[in-house]
Amino acid sequence: MRKIDLNNFQVATSETARDINSRIMLNLVRKHQPLSRADLMRRSGLQRSTVSVITEQLISEHWLREGAVGQALRGRRPTFLHLNENRAGIFGINIQPVTTDIALANLSGHFLAQESMPTPASSDKFVKQVSRRIRELRKEHPQMAYEGIGVSLPGRVDLSSQKLVFAPNLGWREMDLKVQLENATGLPVDLENAANACALSEFWFGKHAEVVRNLIVVTVSEGIGVGMILNGQLVRGTSGMAGEFGHVTINENGPKCGCGNHGCWEVYASNSAAVRYYSEAKSSDRNGKTNSPKQPAAKTFENVLQLAEQGDPKAAEALNRMAHYLGKGIAMLIAGLAPDVIVVVGDVARAWDKVGPIVTDVVKQRSSTHATTKIMASGLVPQPRLRGIIALVLQRHFGAPTTA
Secondary structure, eight states, rough: OOOOOOOOOOOOOOOHHHHHHHHHHHHHHHHHOOOOOHHHHHHHOOOOHHHHHHHHHHHHHTTTEEEEEEEOSSSOOEEEEEEOOOEEEEEEEESSSSEEEEEEEEETTEEEEEEEEEESSSHHHHHHHHHHHHHHHHHHOOEEEEEEEEEEEEEEOTTTTTOOOOOOOTOOOSSSSSHHHHHHHOOEEEEHHHHHHHHHHHHHHHOOOTTTEEEEEEEEESEEEEEETTTTEEEESSSSOOGGGGBBBOOOOSBBBSSSSSHHHHHHHSHHHHHHHHHHHHHHHHHHHHOOOOOOOOSHHHHHHHHHHTTTTHHHHHHHHHHHHHHHHHHHHHHHHOOOOEEEEGGGGGGGHHHHHHHHHHHHOOOTTTGGGGEEEOOOSSSSHHHHHHHHHHHHSSSSOOHH
């Protein structure tokens, strides 16, 4: 049961009801197109007159377009409706410590353009380079109107100030990225952390059952992030810092984390942890003067994955150790939140045939409620951060309106 916030509520009006019904119909067409007006009436449960009025409004506003005419055994032949995918464009920007991805998508989330660039060391240079490229892309697609820009960040954004306040792996100072980008491009900007973007991507574009309303995404890269969809809503917390499970201490005497604490979950279960495990094993070999075959040093997680695929036992052990700690953290999430699905996103998904069983075994040992949660690796939704941040912008028209 959802409690009405008596300090922040909106009285329902006829316009509110029409807005809700309009969004329902937009989403039905988006997901099941092509649909006739009769299909919309059956799927929505709305009266024929309501469907007719809202449909005509959505067509006049260019959200929907009419397509082919269907066959009918008797009576009027139905005209099928489609989402007008190219009504507007959305820019998605995925910032990572090394590279930044930029994409232009339509209303269906399909990419019309995509490219990457090195992430500048300073936020000022970033704004200049990205805004210049966005202006160029707009000139290349002059036929489109533009809804806005979504930005995925490897850190947390304060909800009240909309400033980047916590990004230990990025190295940028606290900044007002939203205002700077809006001033430079003239478009509205929405910011979100990478884990939440991935959660939105899975929720909007993933192939999950309709009944899935509680979904958690664990992003595994240089750190660990957690995005939570609970009861169908993205969970941000009061300040926007909800989901920082990667910085929960699991060993007070563990290695120092980028956040300043010691023994955080991401210190043990991230890509960086696997690289460290491999390096420690190689160092142990050298100190012990073993006669194991010489292997190249693993400077990146990609190296560890490649070495494991080539049969390097130390790389395989590094992945196993990473998987063990990944399972520990996931067991904590399941015990505390009992989601329908947990999706692991990141390069580790490539080795899920080896990593997955270890994660599952650890979870079984540590959580009594594990049987109700499905654990899987992402792979169905390409570019999850970009698609999720595009979904964030799409929510302005396709998401549930903010009401009491």
